[in-house]
Amino acid sequence: MKSIRARLLAGLLALVALTAIGAGVITYERMLDETSGLFDYQLRQMALSLRDQATIGPGLILPSHPYGSDFVIQIWSPLGALSYASRPGLPVINRAILGYADMRLAGERWRVYSLETADGVIQVAQPWRVREELASEAALRVLAPLLLLLTTMAAAVIWIVARGLAPLRRLASEVERRDAHSLAPIGAGGFPAEAAPLVEELNSLLARLADAFGKQRAFVADAAHELRSPLTALSLQLQLLDRAPDEAARAQARAKLGAAVERAIHLATQLLTLARHEPEGAAVQLRTVELESVVREAIAETNALAAARGIELALETAGVLHVRGDADALRILVRNLVDNAVRYAPAGGKVEVRLRTCAAGSGTALPGAARSVELSVADNGPGIPASERERAFDRFFRRPGSAEGGTGLGLAIVKAIAERHGARVSLEDAHPSGLRVTVLFPSLSS
Amino acid sequence: MRVLVVEDDRMIAEAVRTALEQDGYTVEWIRDGASAAAALGASSFDIVLLDLGLPRRSGLEVLREARRRGIATPVIIITARDDVQSRVAGLDAGADDYLVKPFDLDELAARMRSVLRRGTGRADSALEHAGIRIDPATHEVLRNGEPVTLSAREYAVLEALMLRPGAILSRAQLEDRLYGWGGEIESNAVEVYVHALRRKLGAEVIRTVRGVGYCLPKR
Numbered sequence: 331m332k333s334i335r336a337r338l339l340a341g342l343l344a345l346v347a348l349t350a351i352g353a354g355v356i357t358y359e360r361m362l363d364e365t366s367g368l369f370d371y372q373l374r375q376m377a378l379s380l381r382d383q384a385t386i387g388p389g390l391i392l393p394s395h396p397y398g399s400d401f402v403i404q405i406w407s408p409l410g411a412l413s414y415a416s417r418p419g420l421p422v423i424n425r426a427i428l429g430y431a432d433m434r435l436a437g438e439r440w441r442v443y444s445l446e447t448a449d450g451v452i453q454v455a456q457p458w459r460v461r462e463e464l465a466s467e468a469a470l471r472v473l474a475p476l477l478l479l480l481t482t483m484a485a486a487v488i489w490i491v492a493r494g495l496a497p498l499r500r501l502a503s504e505v506e507r508r509d510a511h512s513l514a515p516i517g518a519g520g521f522p523a524e525a526a527p528l529v530e531e532l533n534s535l536l537a538r539l540a541d542a543f544g545k546q547r548a549f550v551a552d553a554a555h556e557l558r559s560p561l562t563a564l565s566l567q568l569q570l571l572d573r574a575p576d577e578a579a580r581a582q583a584r585a586k587l588g589a590a591v592e593r594a595i596h597l598a599t600q601l602l603t604l605a606r607h608e609p610e611g612a613a614v615q616l617r618t619v620e621l622e623s624v625v626r627e628a629i630a631e632t633n634a635l636a637a638a639r640g641i642e643l644a645l646e647t648a649g650v651l652h653v654r655g656d657a658d659a660l661r662i663l664v665r666n667l668v669d670n671a672v673r674y675a676p677a678g679g680k681v682e683v684r685l686r687t688c689a690a691g692s693g694t695a696l697p698g699a700a701r702s703v704e705l706s707v708a709d710n711g712p713g714i715p716a717s718e719r720e721r722a723f724d725r726f727f728r729r730p731g732s733a734e735g736g737t738g739l740g741l742a743i744v745k746a747i748a749e750r751h752g753a754r755v756s757l758e759d760a761h762p763s764g765l766r767v768t769v770l771f772p773s774l775s776s
Numbered sequence: 777m778r779v780l781v782v783e784d785d786r787m788i789a790e791a792v793r794t795a796l797e798q799d800g801y802t803v804e805w806i807r808d809g810a811s812a813a814a815a816l817g818a819s820s821f822d823i824v825l826l827d828l829g830l831p832r833r834s835g836l837e838v839l840r841e842a843r844r845r846g847i848a849t850p851v852i853i854i855t856a857r858d859d860v861q862s863r864v865a866g867l868d869a870g871a872d873d874y875l876v877k878p879f880d881l882d883e884l885a886a887r888m889r890s891v892l893r894r895g896t897g898r899a900d901s902a903l904e905h906a907g908i909r910i911d912p913a914t915h916e917v918l919r920n921g922e923p924v925t926l927s928a929r930e931y932a933v934l935e936a937l938m939l940r941p942g943a944i945l946s947r948a949q950l951e952d953r954l955y956g957w958g959g960e961i962e963s964n965a966v967e968v969y970v971h972a973l974r975r976k977l978g979a980e981v982i983r984t985v986r987g988v989g990y991c992l993p994k995r
Binding site: 555558559560561562563564565566567569570573575583586589590593 | 785787790791792798856857878879880881882
């Protein structure tokens with residue numbers, strides 16, 4: 331049954347009904363018992379009074395009785411001949427079982443009392459029907475007020491159940507009042523103890539929702555703001571293209587416009603990537619990923635940019651390494667790291683990508699993991715001073731004087747993807763100068 | 777006209793510079809707030825285009841400090857912040873106008889002219905003096921109603937002089953207007969332009985004040 335109220339009412343009302351029926355049956359049986367006792371006594375008294383009458387004949391005086399017409403008297407001679415019957419035509423009660431007996435005569439149940447006398451046998455009989463009717467009437471008279479009481483009880487039960495379940499309805503209406511703009515916690519004061527765990531969990535959920543909505547709003551606001559500059563550059567370059575006085579100017583404007591478009595696309599792509607890999611973003615399919623091939627793919631994608639700036643890209647690996655994660659996301663992570671390194675390294679500089687395993691207790695491994703896989707990317711650029719390292723992961727954070735074309739989202743994306751994979755990101759100085767970014771993954775024991 | 781562009785985004789700054797130079801302005805580009813404050817203190821500009829989201833010091837701070845120091849150069853704020861509070865704050869900090877990104881180059885040019893006009897207390901954008909009329913918007917030059925053709929640099933010298941009729945501008949000041957910093961200047965370039973102007977407009981238009989500079993004599 332799907333409804334608490336229906337279940338409660340069905341159970342309680344069934345109980346009330348059963349009580350009523352039980353009371354009825356018991357009362358009736360008791361009434362029958364008592365009336366039977368009374369009537370049996372009646373029968374015997376009648377037989378005795380008949381015996382005590384001096385003569386037996388037509389002048390027989392039958393005791394007057396309200397139920398007189400239901401009594402049947404038969405008197406037998408010692409030889410077994412019917413010498414008197416109060417109602418001729420009635421079935422003959424032949425068997426002389428002395429005392430009380432129940433007999434079936436002409437389809438009806440009769441109670442018969444037989445008394446042996448010096449002159450024969452006197453039998454007085456009464457149909458059971460009479461007793462049963464009397465017992466029924468008496469039982470009903472007793473039960474009527476009880477039934478009324480039980481009906482009232484049933485109504486009370488319905489009302490009490492409704493009142494008992496009212497807090498649930500109130501809770502439902504409280505939750506209904508919440509929407510994206512008002513996620514205030516539900517006051518636990520007015521609710522019964524049983525609803526407290528539910529209210530508590532609901533409030534916790536509302537808090538998480540409010541947090542997620544807040545983050546989403548902040549993200550959208552930040553993104554809209556950040557997009558203005560690239561889009562402005564785009565708009566301005568287009569206007570310059572229109573104004574270009576000669577072919578040379580037009581060619582230059584066209585080239586700049588192309589670069590501005592690239593930049594806008596890059597920012598939009600980074601924003602989407604970040605949104606997708608945030609904790610509230612789409613679910614990540616975790617599979618076994620071979621990290622070295624992912625790193626090689628990412629490096630291949632960044633090659634053109636590195637070559638353009640004359641930067642040497644070196645990869646140091648330790649063979650086949652497996653982690654649990656999403657290959658595409660990991661490739662994006664490595665790409666952002668290498669991209670950053672290439673942008674910040676001075677022209678003609680060097681970027682080192684290193685992949686290796688760390689044993690537990692080596693001081694660099696993840697706590698709680700037997701082994702870790704370490705990916706690190708180092709450049710010989712200006713580095714990030716220790717005081718700014720925590721903020722470096724903030725969205726849109728760019729150091730003053732930082733490299734061209736950056737969106738400020740690279741490290742934020744790296745951190746988001748790393749966290750989805752249970753990995754940890756850290757920044758430190760590279761030697762002799764520059765920045766080293768290290769990502770520690772829990773290793774799949776292979 | 778010398779313009780100081782303070783903007784940390786390279787692409788935007790380059791585009792604005794190209795457009796302004798096409799209109800005959802001389803452009804200096806500064807990328808951060810601290811350098812902007814120094815530049816404003818060190819030399820004079822006719823107008824400043826100021827971005828607010830600058831590294832090292834915010835645009836508003838730079839503006840407030842400049843005003844405190846008595847630098848009255850007209851300033852137009854160009855920024856991505858478009859909410860009312862930011863506009864009010866910018867204008868109250870001492871800006872003469874407030875433009876939101878993305879913006880139209882023509883609108884920028886018109887607002888610049890409007891601000892410059894106000895700076896000299898003129899209602900009409902065109903400058904007139906002694907029968908010569910120039911229109912800063914179109915760089916048209918009319919002498920007694922007849923159009924005159926001037927090169928961009930010649931126009932720049934004429935405009936500089938016509939902005940303050942009667943005031944003497946030194947050769948160094950005129951050179952600054954023409955070239956900004958780091959430009960290659962021939963030592964007598966200004967004289968050459970003044971000579972060309974006299975040829976096209978009449979010898980009495982520009983007076984030489986020996987050892988001081990040039991001016992447009994007041995009638």
